[in-house]
Amino acid sequence: MQVSRKTFDEVMVPNYAPSDIVPVRGLGSRLWDQQGREYLDFACGIAVTGLGHCHPALIAALHEQAGQLWHVSNVMTNEPALKLASRLVELTFADRVFFCNSGAEANEAAFKLARRHASVKYGAHKNQIISFYNAFHGRTLFTVSVGGQAKYTQGFEPLPGGITHLPFNDLAALEAAVGEQTCAVVIEPVQGEGGIMPATPEFIALARQLCDRHGALLVFDEVQSGNGRSGTLYAHEQYGVTPDVLTTAKGLGGGFPIGAMLATADAAASLAFGTHGSTYGGNALACAVGLAALEALVDPALMANVRARSAQLREGLGVLAAEHGLFTGSRGMGLLMGAPLSDPWKGRAKDIVNAAMRHGLWVLVAGPDVLRMAPPLNISEADMAEGLRRLGLACAELAQAG
Numbered sequence: 001m002q003v004s005r006k007t008f009d010e011v012m013v014p015n016y017a018p019s020d021i022v023p024v025r026g027l028g029s030r031l032w033d034q035q036g037r038e039y040l041d042f043a044c045g046i047a048v049t050g051l052g053h054c055h056p057a058l059i060a061a062l063h064e065q066a067g068q069l070w071h072v073s074n075v076m077t078n079e080p081a082l083k084l085a086s087r088l089v090e091l092t093f094a095d096r097v098f099f100c101n102s103g104a105e106a107n108e109a110a111f112k113l114a115r116r117h118a119s120v121k122y123g124a125h126k127n128q129i130i131s132f133y134n135a136f137h138g139r140t141l142f143t144v145s146v147g148g149q150a151k152y153t154q155g156f157e158p159l160p161g162g163i164t165h166l167p168f169n170d171l172a173a174l175e176a177a178v179g180e181q182t183c184a185v186v187i188e189p190v191q192g193e194g195g196i197m198p199a200t201p202e203f204i205a206l207a208r209q210l211c212d213r214h215g216a217l218l219v220f221d222e223v224q225s226g227n228g229r230s231g232t233l234y235a236h237e238q239y240g241v242t243p244d245v246l247t248t249a250k251g252l253g254g255g256f257p258i259g260a261m262l263a264t265a266d267a268a269a270s271l272a273f274g275t276h277g278s279t280y281g282g283n284a285l286a287c288a289v290g291l292a293a294l295e296a297l298v299d300p301a302l303m304a305n306v307r308a309r310s311a312q313l314r315e316g317l318g319v320l321a322a323e324h325g326l327f328t329g330s331r332g333m334g335l336l337m338g339a340p341l342s343d344p345w346k347g348r349a350k351d352i353v354n355a356a357m358r359h360g361l362w363v364l365v366a367g368p369d370v371l372r373m374a375p376p377l378n379i380s381e382a383d384m385a386e387g388l389r390r391l392g393l394a395c396a397e398l399a400q401a402g
C-alpha cells in the first residue's frame with residue numbers, strides 16, 4: 001500500500017497538522033524520510049526518544065520480552081513491571097508506583113489520588129487543586145482543565161470544578177491561595193508546552209512549605225522535564241525539594257508508550273484496592289523497555305553528556321541570537337531548551353521550524369513565541385555542532401527574507 005502525507009487528510013481525524021515530511025527510519029540522532037532525506041532530530045518526538053532512535057539496549061529488551069510475555073492485565077502482576085517499579089523506588093523519593101500509558105493518565109491518577117487522599121483524611125470540602133497559567137498536564141477532560149491554557153478547554157464545557165489557576169512563579173499569589181480547602185498544588189518544575197519556563201527555587205520551596213502547612217499534596221508533573229532531560233533523573237532533584245507525588249511518561253519508555261505515577265507510601269495508601277486502574281498499565285513489553293531505558297538513563301556518563309551538550313547548545317544559541325536577532329538567547333534545563341523570540345519575530349516560531357526543516361534539522365515550538373529544542377541525551381558534540389550550523393542556515397535565510 002502506498003501512503004503519503006496526503007493520506008493523512010483522507011483518513012485521519014483533523015486534530016493534528018503534521019509536517020509534510022514522513023519519517024520512515026531513525027538511528028541515533030538522525031531520521032530519514034520517505035524520499036531518503038536525512039534530518040538531525042532535535043525534537044525526539046517531543047522529548048520522548050531521549051536515547052536516540054533504535055538504541056541497541058532498547059531493541060534487545062523489546063525483542064527478548066516479545067518472545068516471552070506481552071500482556072496479562074493487572075489481574076496478575078508481571079516481572080518486568082515489578083522490576084521497573086523496584087528500580088524507580090530505589091532511584092527516587094517514591095515508595096510506591098502506579099503504571100499507565102501516557103502523561104495524561106499519570107496526571108489523571110495523581111489528581112484523583114489527591115482528591116481521594118484529602119477526602120478520606122480530612123473530608124469532602126478539601127478538594128481544591130491549584131495549578132498555573134500556561135501549565136500543560138495532558139488532554140483528558142480533567143487534565144486539560146487543570147492545565148492553564150483556555151484554548152485547550154474551549155468547547156468542552158462543562159469542565160470539572162474545584163480547580164484554581166494562578167500566575168506561575170508568583171510567590172504572593174501562591175501564599176494567598178493555598179489554604180485548608182487545598183488538596184494539591186501541581187507544578188511542572190520546567191513548564192514545557194508553556195514556553196520552557198523553569199520554576200524559580202523560591203517558588204518550589206514555598207509550594208513545599210505551604211503544602212506541609214495545609215495538609216495538601218505537592219505534585220510535580222515531570223512528564224517532560226523528567227527521565228534525565230534536565231541533567232538529573234528528575235528535575236526537582238536540582239531544586240532540593242521532594243514532592244509527595246510525581247508523574248512521568250515521555251522519556252520513560254524511550255519511545256515505547258508508558259507512564260507512571262510515583263508516590264510516597266502515605267499518599268499512595270489513599271488509592272486503595274478498587275479505587276483506580278488501567279488494563280494496559282504495567283504492560284510487560286512497556287515495562288521491559290522502560291527498565292532498559294531507565295538503566296541507560298542513570299549512567300553518570302550520560303548525565304555528564306547532558307550537562308556538557310546543554311552548555312554547548314546554550315552557547316551556540318547565544319551566538320545565533322547575536323548574529324541573526326531572531327531570538328534573544330535561551331532558557332531551560334539540561335537538554336530541554338527554549339529560545340524566546342525577539343519582538344520583531346514574535347508569533348513566528350513555526351516559520352523558524354519550517355526553515356530549519358528545509359536545512360535538515362527538526363526542532364519544535366513551545367507556543368508561538370518560543371523555539372524549543374529537545375535533542376537526544378546521548379547526542380555527540382559533533383552532531384550538536386552540526387544541528388547548530390543547520391539552525392544558523394535557517395536563521396540566516398529568514399533574516400535575509402525579513
Ligand SMILES: *Cc1c(COP(=O)(O)O)cnc(C)c1O
Nearest residue numbers: 102103104136137138192223224
Ligand atoms: C506531554 C505532557 C503531558 C501529557 O502527556 P501525554 O503522554 O501526551 O498524555 C503532561 N504533562 C506534561 C508536562 C507534558 O509535557
